[in-house]
Amino acid sequence: MTTYAIRQLTAHDLRLMDALLAMFGEAFDDLDTYVGKRPTPAYQRRLLGNDHFIALAAVTGDEVVGGLVAYELPKFEQERSEIYIYDLAVAGAHRRQGIATALIQALQAEAQRRGAWVIYVQADTGPEDAAAIALYSRLGIREDVLHFDIAVPTG
Secondary structure, three states, X not given: OOOOEEXXXXXXXXXXXXXXXXXXXXXXXXXXXXXXXXXXXXXXXXXXXXXXEEEEEEEEOOEEEEEEXXXXXXXXXXXXXXXXXXXXXXOHHHOOOOHHHHHHXXXXXXXXXXXXXXXXXXXXXXXXXXXXXXXXXXXOOOOOOOOOOOOOOOO
Protein backbone atom coordinates (compact mmCIF):
# COMPACT_ATOMS: atom_id res chain seq x y z
CA MET A 1 0.00 0.00 0.00
CA THR A 2 1.31 3.42 -1.01
CA THR A 3 1.61 6.24 1.49
CA TYR A 4 0.14 9.47 0.17
CA ALA A 5 -0.77 12.95 1.33
CA ILE A 6 -3.78 15.00 0.25
CA ARG A 7 -2.86 18.53 -0.84
CA GLN A 8 -5.16 21.39 -1.70
CA LEU A 9 -3.55 23.16 -4.64
CA THR A 10 -2.93 26.89 -4.65
CA ALA A 11 -1.91 29.36 -7.34
CA HIS A 12 1.71 28.39 -6.58
CA ASP A 13 1.19 24.70 -7.44
CA LEU A 14 1.38 24.80 -11.25
CA ARG A 15 3.65 21.75 -11.45
CA LEU A 16 1.17 19.71 -9.40
CA MET A 17 -1.73 21.04 -11.48
CA ASP A 18 0.02 19.86 -14.66
CA ALA A 19 0.58 16.45 -13.06
CA LEU A 20 -3.07 16.36 -11.97
CA LEU A 21 -4.20 17.06 -15.54
CA ALA A 22 -1.97 14.28 -16.87
CA MET A 23 -3.26 11.84 -14.24
CA PHE A 24 -6.89 12.67 -15.17
CA GLY A 25 -6.08 12.19 -18.86
CA GLU A 26 -4.58 8.77 -18.23
CA ALA A 27 -7.23 7.64 -15.72
CA PHE A 28 -10.09 8.66 -18.04
CA ASP A 29 -8.25 7.51 -21.18
CA ASP A 30 -8.76 11.00 -22.59
CA LEU A 31 -5.36 12.63 -22.89
CA ASP A 32 -6.52 15.00 -25.63
CA THR A 33 -9.03 16.70 -23.31
CA TYR A 34 -6.72 16.95 -20.31
CA VAL A 35 -3.31 17.63 -21.86
CA GLY A 36 -3.94 18.37 -25.53
CA LYS A 37 -4.73 22.06 -25.01
CA ARG A 38 -3.31 22.69 -21.57
CA PRO A 39 -4.20 26.10 -20.10
CA THR A 40 -1.53 28.77 -19.84
CA PRO A 41 0.23 29.26 -16.50
CA ALA A 42 -1.59 32.59 -16.07
CA TYR A 43 -4.96 30.88 -16.54
CA GLN A 44 -4.02 28.11 -14.11
CA ARG A 45 -2.90 30.65 -11.48
CA ARG A 46 -6.21 32.54 -11.81
CA LEU A 47 -8.20 29.31 -11.58
CA LEU A 48 -6.27 27.97 -8.60
CA GLY A 49 -6.55 31.38 -6.91
CA ASN A 50 -10.32 31.53 -7.44
CA ASP A 51 -12.23 31.11 -4.17
CA HIS A 52 -14.88 28.96 -5.89
CA PHE A 53 -12.47 26.39 -7.38
CA ILE A 54 -11.09 23.50 -5.31
CA ALA A 55 -8.33 21.19 -6.54
CA LEU A 56 -7.12 18.36 -4.32
CA ALA A 57 -4.25 16.05 -5.20
CA ALA A 58 -3.23 12.77 -3.59
CA VAL A 59 0.55 12.89 -3.77
CA THR A 60 3.20 10.29 -3.08
CA GLY A 61 6.71 11.69 -3.42
CA ASP A 62 6.56 13.86 -6.56
CA GLU A 63 3.79 11.81 -8.18
CA VAL A 64 0.09 12.73 -8.28
CA VAL A 65 -1.74 9.42 -7.80
CA GLY A 66 -5.26 10.78 -7.44
CA GLY A 67 -7.18 13.99 -7.63
CA LEU A 68 -10.46 15.79 -7.30
CA VAL A 69 -11.63 19.09 -8.69
CA ALA A 70 -14.78 20.77 -7.46
CA TYR A 71 -16.62 24.06 -7.66
CA GLU A 72 -18.33 25.93 -4.86
CA LEU A 73 -21.65 27.25 -6.09
CA PRO A 74 -23.10 30.13 -4.06
CA LYS A 75 -26.88 29.76 -3.83
CA PHE A 76 -29.35 32.56 -4.42
CA GLU A 77 -32.32 31.40 -2.33
CA GLN A 78 -30.38 31.21 0.95
CA GLU A 79 -26.98 32.29 2.23
CA ARG A 80 -25.28 28.97 1.65
CA SER A 81 -23.38 27.11 -1.02
CA GLU A 82 -23.12 23.68 -2.58
CA ILE A 83 -19.96 21.91 -3.69
CA TYR A 84 -20.04 20.13 -7.06
CA ILE A 85 -17.41 17.45 -7.69
CA TYR A 86 -16.51 17.90 -11.34
CA ASP A 87 -13.78 15.26 -11.69
CA LEU A 88 -12.44 12.57 -9.37
CA ALA A 89 -9.92 9.92 -10.39
CA VAL A 90 -7.19 7.68 -9.05
CA ALA A 91 -4.31 6.40 -11.17
CA GLY A 92 -4.80 2.77 -12.14
CA ALA A 93 -1.86 1.41 -10.15
CA HIS A 94 -3.12 3.10 -6.97
CA ARG A 95 -6.81 2.14 -6.95
CA ARG A 96 -8.48 0.20 -4.14
CA GLN A 97 -6.29 1.89 -1.49
CA GLY A 98 -8.84 4.37 -0.11
CA ILE A 99 -7.48 7.36 -2.05
CA ALA A 100 -10.83 8.37 -3.58
CA THR A 101 -12.49 8.15 -0.17
CA ALA A 102 -9.68 10.22 1.38
CA LEU A 103 -10.10 12.87 -1.34
CA ILE A 104 -13.84 13.09 -0.66
CA GLN A 105 -13.22 13.27 3.09
CA ALA A 106 -10.76 16.13 2.53
CA LEU A 107 -13.41 17.86 0.41
CA GLN A 108 -15.97 17.32 3.19
CA ALA A 109 -13.65 19.09 5.63
CA GLU A 110 -13.15 21.96 3.16
CA ALA A 111 -16.90 22.17 2.55
CA GLN A 112 -17.49 22.35 6.30
CA ARG A 113 -14.85 25.08 6.62
CA ARG A 114 -16.63 27.04 3.88
CA GLY A 115 -20.08 26.52 5.41
CA ALA A 116 -21.41 24.57 2.42
CA TRP A 117 -24.52 22.54 3.08
CA VAL A 118 -24.04 19.69 0.60
CA ILE A 119 -21.57 18.09 -1.81
CA TYR A 120 -22.90 16.47 -4.96
CA VAL A 121 -21.49 14.50 -7.86
CA GLN A 122 -22.85 12.85 -10.97
CA ALA A 123 -21.86 9.48 -12.41
CA ASP A 124 -22.59 7.80 -15.69
CA THR A 125 -24.74 4.69 -15.50
CA GLY A 126 -22.52 2.56 -17.72
CA PRO A 127 -20.32 -0.29 -16.47
CA GLU A 128 -17.21 1.95 -16.62
CA ASP A 129 -18.57 3.94 -13.66
CA ALA A 130 -19.63 0.95 -11.50
CA ALA A 131 -16.79 1.47 -9.01
CA ALA A 132 -17.57 5.20 -8.74
CA ILE A 133 -21.26 4.47 -8.18
CA ALA A 134 -20.39 1.96 -5.45
CA LEU A 135 -18.15 4.53 -3.74
CA TYR A 136 -20.72 7.32 -3.93
CA SER A 137 -23.45 4.96 -2.71
CA ARG A 138 -21.40 4.23 0.42
CA LEU A 139 -20.85 7.93 1.10
CA GLY A 140 -24.13 9.54 0.11
CA ILE A 141 -27.75 9.25 -0.90
CA ARG A 142 -28.48 8.39 -4.52
CA GLU A 143 -30.80 10.60 -6.52
CA ASP A 144 -31.85 9.59 -10.01
CA VAL A 145 -31.83 12.70 -12.18
CA LEU A 146 -31.51 13.56 -15.83
CA HIS A 147 -28.58 15.59 -17.12
CA PHE A 148 -28.81 17.70 -20.26
CA ASP A 149 -25.99 19.40 -22.19
CA ILE A 150 -27.25 22.59 -23.80
CA ALA A 151 -25.03 23.83 -26.62
CA VAL A 152 -23.63 27.34 -26.57
CA PRO A 153 -23.97 29.03 -29.97
CA THR A 154 -20.68 29.73 -31.73
CA GLY A 155 -19.78 32.81 -33.75
